[in-house]
Amino acid sequence: MRERQTDESPGRRARIRAATAVAIFCLVAAGLFVAPPDDLYLWAKALHLIAVISWMAGLLYLPRLFVYHTDHAPGSPASETFKVMEQRLYRVIMTPAMMLAWLLGLYLAWTVYGFHGGWLHAKLGCVVALTVVHVHFGRAVRAFAADANRRTGRQWRLWNEVPALLMIAIVILAVVKPI
Template identity: 65%
Template structure:
């Protein structure tokens, strides 16, 4: 029934769910590296370290990964339906989202490494990693809203 809506009415719904998925994805990307900052300073095997492992795994598996997948699916549909995959700003946005996905993969690896007590990165490293999603988000929002080229 939902898919039987006329295309003109369907597009804003897809766009709304795309934005919701992006917000969830970004929230996870901003929180997970902060967990890593604190986890990096926790003693291996401590209650605190084990709690961080559960938090990191749940955040990644229940929020970040599904939100990223939904963002991609809906975003590609919007790019096709709304813009025919044309426009320099859209190509730049997709490139930035590819980088955001790569950061997501790097953080997923971090979840696995921390879960195996194998982290060798400092808290400072994870603080710096925490800034990358923010910078990419700024670029993506400017590209989408301003459409500079």
């Protein structure tokens, strides 16, 4: 019989692989700051973008999982599978990516811009809002895990748009610097 991804053994292996990937990313980032190359800014920017893309992928995908999860009765095999998927996505990918995006972003904001500029303050405000959405999704992961979700699939579809709108604002502020 084939092992399912919700079984303990594949889950343990997935956690080990994910932890290894995060550790390697952190070691590379730390190595760049301990022995900085001449183009440290470009390396920090590249790692920041990798972290942001990973975080955004999770923020855009997790509410879709919630939509699909609401279609299944609590305790059903599908519901239990969605619980595992949601928890792994949130804890193993999204949260480490968010932390790295914040750390590298603050480093870049300080070293390059000295935290000056209206566009930067507006962008940071949007990133704070995105972090609030992240925390809200974390609470939803816990609610689904406890079979206590109170939102409908339609409500989760609407929540799915919030990170996308914030991302658009953040990218425009970072690239165009309109204010």
